[in-house]
Amino acid sequence: MPMSDESRVKQLLDRSFDALLPLLAVPLAFLIGAVILMVMDVDPIAAYGVLITGAFGDVSGITQTLVRTTPLLLVGLGIVIAFRGGVLNIGGEGQLVMGAIATTVLVLSLPTWPGWILMILAMLAGAAAGAFWGFIPGLLRARLGVSENLSTIMMNAIAAQFANFLLAGPLMDPLQRELGSFLPESARIPRSVWLYRPIPQSSLHIGFFIALIFAILVYIFLWRTSIGYRIRAVGLNPAASRYAGINVPYYEALALTLGGMFAGLAGSFEVLGVHHKLLEYLSSGYGFSGIVVALFGKLHPLGAIPASILFGGLLVGGDKMQRVVQVPSALITTISGLVVLFVVSSVIFTERRARRRKIHG
Amino acid sequence: MSKLLSNGQPQIGEVRAVGIVKRFPGVLANDHVDFDVKAGEIHALLGENGAGKSTLMRQLYGLYQPDEGKILIDGVEHRFHSPKDAIRAGIGMIHQHFMLVPELTVVENVALGLKSSRGFVLDLDVVEKRVCALAEQYGLKIDPKASVWQLAVGEQQRVEIIKALYRGAAVLILDEPTAVLTPQEVDDLFVTLRQMAAEGHALVFISHKLHEVLAISDRVTVLRDGRVVGKRPTQGATKEELAQMMVGRPVILQYDMPPLQCGDTLLKIEDLFVQGDRGVDAVAGLSLELHAGEILGLAGVSGNGQRELAQALTGLRPVRKGRVLLHDKDVTNASPSERMALGLSYIPEERMKEGAIRDFSVADNIILQDHHKPPYVRSIFFDFKAIKNDAKRLVEAFNVKTPTLDTPIKNLSGGNIQKLIMGRELWRRPSVLIAAQPTRGVDIGASEYIHQQLLGQRNGATTVESSVVQRRTPTQAGMEMREMLEGRREQCLATLLISEDLDEIRALSDRIAVIYEGKIVGIVDRNEATVEQLGLMMAGVRKEEALGLKKSGDHSEKEPS
Numbered sequence: 001m002p003m004s005d006e007s008r009v010k011q012l013l014d015r016s017f018d019a020l021l022p023l024l025a026v027p028l029a030f031l032i033g034a035v036i037l038m039v040m041d042v043d044p045i046a047a048y049g050v051l052i053t054g055a056f057g058d059v060s061g062i063t064q065t066l067v068r069t070t071p072l073l074l075v076g077l078g079i080v081i082a083f084r085g086g087v088l089n090i091g092g093e094g095q096l097v098m099g100a101i102a103t104t105v106l107v108l109s110l111p112t113w114p115g116w117i118l119m120i121l122a123m124l125a126g127a128a129a130g131a132f133w134g135f136i137p138g139l140l141r142a143r144l145g146v147s148e149n150l151s152t153i154m155m156n157a158i159a160a161q162f163a164n165f166l167l168a169g170p171l172m173d174p175l176q177r178e179l180g181s182f183l184p185e186s187a188r189i190p191r192s193v194w195l196y197r198p199i200p201q202s203s204l205h206i207g208f209f210i211a212l213i214f215a216i217l218v219y220i221f222l223w224r225t226s227i228g229y230r231i232r233a234v235g236l237n238p239a240a241s242r243y244a245g246i247n248v249p250y251y252e253a254l255a256l257t258l259g260g261m262f263a264g265l266a267g268s269f270e271v272l273g274v275h276h277k278l279l280e281y282l283s284s285g286y287g288f289s290g291i292v293v294a295l296f297g298k299l300h301p302l303g304a305i306p307a308s309i310l311f312g313g314l315l316v317g318g319d320k321m322q323r324v325v326q327v328p329s330a331l332i333t334t335i336s337g338l339v340v341l342f343v344v345s346s347v348i349f350t351e352r353r354a355r356r357r358k359i360h361g
Numbered sequence: 362m363s364k365l366l367s368n369g370q371p372q373i374g375e376v377r378a379v380g381i382v383k384r385f386p387g388v389l390a391n392d393h394v395d396f397d398v399k400a401g402e403i404h405a406l407l408g409e410n411g412a413g414k415s416t417l418m419r420q421l422y423g424l425y426q427p428d429e430g431k432i433l434i435d436g437v438e439h440r441f442h443s444p445k446d447a448i449r450a451g452i453g454m455i456h457q458h459f460m461l462v463p464e465l466t467v468v469e470n471v472a473l474g475l476k477s478s479r480g481f482v483l484d485l486d487v488v489e490k491r492v493c494a495l496a497e498q499y500g501l502k503i504d505p506k507a508s509v510w511q512l513a514v515g516e517q518q519r520v521e522i523i524k525a526l527y528r529g530a531a532v533l534i535l536d537e538p539t540a541v542l543t544p545q546e547v548d549d550l551f552v553t554l555r556q557m558a559a560e561g562h563a564l565v566f567i568s569h570k571l572h573e574v575l576a577i578s579d580r581v582t583v584l585r586d587g588r589v590v591g592k593r594p595t596q597g598a599t600k601e602e603l604a605q606m607m608v609g610r611p612v613i614l615q616y617d618m619p620p621l622q623c624g625d626t627l628l629k630i631e632d633l634f635v636q637g638d639r640g641v642d643a644v645a646g647l648s649l650e651l652h653a654g655e656i657l658g659l660a661g662v663s664g665n666g667q668r669e670l671a672q673a674l675t676g677l678r679p680v681r682k683g684r685v686l687l688h689d690k691d692v693t694n695a696s697p698s699e700r701m702a703l704g705l706s707y708i709p710e711e712r713m714k715e716g717a718i719r720d721f722s723v724a725d726n727i728i729l730q731d732h733h734k735p736p737y738v739r740s741i742f743f744d745f746k747a748i749k750n751d752a753k754r755l756v757e758a759f760n761v762k763t764p765t766l767d768t769p770i771k772n773l774s775g776g777n778i779q780k781l782i783m784g785r786e787l788w789r790r791p792s793v794l795i796a797a798q799p800t801r802g803v804d805i806g807a808s809e810y811i812h813q814q815l816l817g818q819r820n821g822a823t824t825v826e827s828s829v830v831q832r833r834t835p836t837q838a839g840m841e842m843r844e845m846l847e848g849r850r851e852q853c854l855a856t857l858l859i860s861e862d863l864d865e866i867r868a869l870s871d872r873i874a875v876i877y878e879g880k881i882v883g884i885v886d887r888n889e890a891t892v893e894q895l896g897l898m899m900a901g902v903r904k905e906e907a908l909g910l911k912k913s914g915d916h917s918e919k920e921p922s
Contacts, residue, residue, distance in 0.1 A: 243715050
């Protein structure tokens with residue numbers, strides 16, 4: 001149908017408006033955060049100033065931000081895959097922990113192996129453990145129809161308790177026992193398996209760059225391969241997929257498994273690149289923040305990159321804000337939650353607009 | 362003061378829409394449309410989907426506001442900001458999809474949204490009295506205390522009409538009111554409509570079924586592309602003339618049906634039982650044989666097991682008992698892909714639910730079943746060139762109108778989506794085709810095209826020379842399609858055509874099987890039964906009785922309870 005220039009311009013405006021709308025979610029969330037800050041008798045401009053300069057103001061801030069970005073991006077990628085397959089993975093937290101455990105156990109039990117082989121094996125073990133932790137809810141869903149919303153959450157609790165058990169017993173650093181301090185931490189992993197840090201005096205490790213590569217690979221996987229096509233088809237329309245001969249439960253389970261794999265890899269990187277040991281609270285909520293990242297990135301693997309940098313920055317800046325202006329970093333959690341709320345409502349809003357635009361059909 | 366109607370409302374002499382213009386982004390839905398309806402007449406509004414008839418009527422009913430033009434009621438200009446204003450002015454509308462609450466009774470549904478005469482206390486007895494009075498005056502048989510879910514579709518429609526009359530409608534707009542009715546119910550409705558017109562109501566009858574328009578209306582206005590292209594008294598009009606106005610070119614309404622030449626049984630259904638969603642057998646002991654080269658029409662009122670049968674045949678719903686044989690192979694419990702490999706194709710009833718993925722592009726939907734096969738994929742990576750190549754050929758061959766191959770199909774019209782699905786299914790060169798409601802919600806131009814494609818698959822059919830193909834330049838794709846169809850003629854495709862549209866069934870089928878409560882009531886040859894006789898069978902009357910082969914007095918026993 002030929003279209004007038006006027007309506008084409010209008011269509012373009014409509015489309016760019018739809019694209020920009022989610023971005024409004026961030027300022028809106030900050031605005032409400034400002035109100036909370038004022039109620040707490042804190043100058044919001046000062047607090048936000050600390051937040052932003054803390055996260056992005058200097059090399060140290062930026063590298064710290066990217067360190068936090070890495071697990072967010074990896075978990076986010078896993079959640080993007082799951083979402084695209086029509087399943088909701090709330091188990092990123094547990095999958096990440098399992099990945100960290102597997103990595104630590106492997107590295108500590110093969111101390112004589114050459115570093116780089118061990119490093120790669122450790123990453124694979126972490127990814128495999130996370131994948132396994134995602135596969136179980138996938139299997140339960142495929143075979144018994146158990147909702148993955150519930151099972152993934154419960155798998156989180158199992159993973160957390162398993163980690164606690166290991167850290168209180170078999171995996172606890174012998175040194176802690178000797179000293180009698182009994183801190184729930186594993187022994188340090190050998191230096192030879194630490195992830196390379198390209199910038200001196202910073203904790204930024206190559207895991208970040210690997211995660212970036214994975215974002216591109218996930219994009220290729222989802223949109224340029226037949227397996228990715230199936231996952232997306234199953235997520236968008238299970239009935240039509242079934243008719244097309246696609247084994248729907250299998251691909252739903254696969255989406256959960258792949259999601260777990262990326263979360264497990266994130267756990268592996270936390271051990272190999274950041275903490276160099278297994279410890280309690282290793283995850284600090286990356287498994288859940290990954291959902292926020294995925295949603296804010298519009299469920300697109302490349303969109304997850306800026307989204308994860310933003311939320312990584314919020315974590316780093318929030319810590320700084322807490323130290324400098326004594327604002328509990330829980331406020332950052334609040335702001336993240338508000339961002340999700342606004343992003344999700346913007347999606348509903350654009351869909352309604354689209355429907356209204358179409359209604360004349 | 363003008364004359365009072367039977368529902369106590371003053372008569373409206375004339376509703377007139379003058380120079381109505383309604384624009385939507387990118388579309389001029391109504392382009393200076395003049396329309397009027399007078400007391401005592403039934404005015405048919407005819408047009409294809411997207412011609413602008415609903416848009417026009419929605420403006421009369423206050424759902425949209427016109428960009429230009431005005432609406433006059435007895436010469437006085439009215440501006441409706443919402444349906445409330447229109448109702449207050451005496452205009453009522455019966456929508457295609459009923460706006461009733463199934464759990465509530467007839468009276469409760471009528472009372473819904475009205476102010477009670479007793480303030481906070483319900484006045485259902487008052488409402489009931491008036492409902493009964495209205496039902497009596499207009500000859501609308503209805504049990505006011507029945508819950509709506511217990512009522513047949515035709516009865517539910519009566520409730521809608523009573524609702525509108527109760528709210529004081531002097532003018533009634535009926536949007537495709539016959540789409541969901543059996544032939545007998547249509548007859549009842551027409552009696553009611555004529556009576557209402559005789560009473561002095563003004564009626565607008567929206568439809569795309571030509572014979573109904575000819576049967577019921579006094580005048581007819583035809584819309585095409587948002588413009589009025591014809592306006593005339595119905596008296597003396599012919600189907601061909603109206604169809605040509607509607608589509609803008611001559612339309613084939615009758616198809617040549619050369620006799621069958623090949624006859625092997627390709628699909629055999631033996632004593633099949635399939636459970637519906639509620640756990641009750643929706644298909645209960647159904648047997649049927651489908652032969653090569655034939656189109657077997659499955660007629661029946663919606664909800665008699667057609668959907669479940671189609672799903673069971675394609676492997677989307679488990680079979681409880683019985684057998685399905687495809688090319689003599691037992692496929693009762695085979696997966697959809699196994700059946701596809703044996704040459705089964707399926708045009709599903711709910712095309713957006715089962716046949717296509719709305720957020721996927723045209724190209725992605727075309728490779729839905731074959732996305733994992735070469736040439737579309739090498740190892741696991743897509744070959745987009747090969748995909749685009751085939752998608753382009755298919756889109757051209759089946760005349761699918763789409764801006765690009767990357768356009769999500771949710772932006773295509775229903776007719777184009779259906780052509781895409783049909784094209785994809787035929788492109789696979791099936792030997793057995795299950796076509797469920799292939800033209801539901803599709804406009805007449807696309808319907809004609811789909812019908813011709815279906816017929817073209819039969820042995821010896823000559824309808825490949827469709828006007829659509831002829832009008833197009835002989836592109837490579839067009840030539841290819843011809844060759845493909847020629848090839849398929851030799852294949853003797855067997856088609857099971859499931860449809861609630863009796864006209865469609867009668868126009869296309871070699872044999873007609875009637876389904877009622879999950880069983881075949883009888884099978885008749887193409888010209889063996891009249892519409893009325895088929896209608897009786899659709900209500901459960903056995904073939905012998907329906908055809909009058911055996912005089913019977915116990916007809917009522919066979920009626921649904």
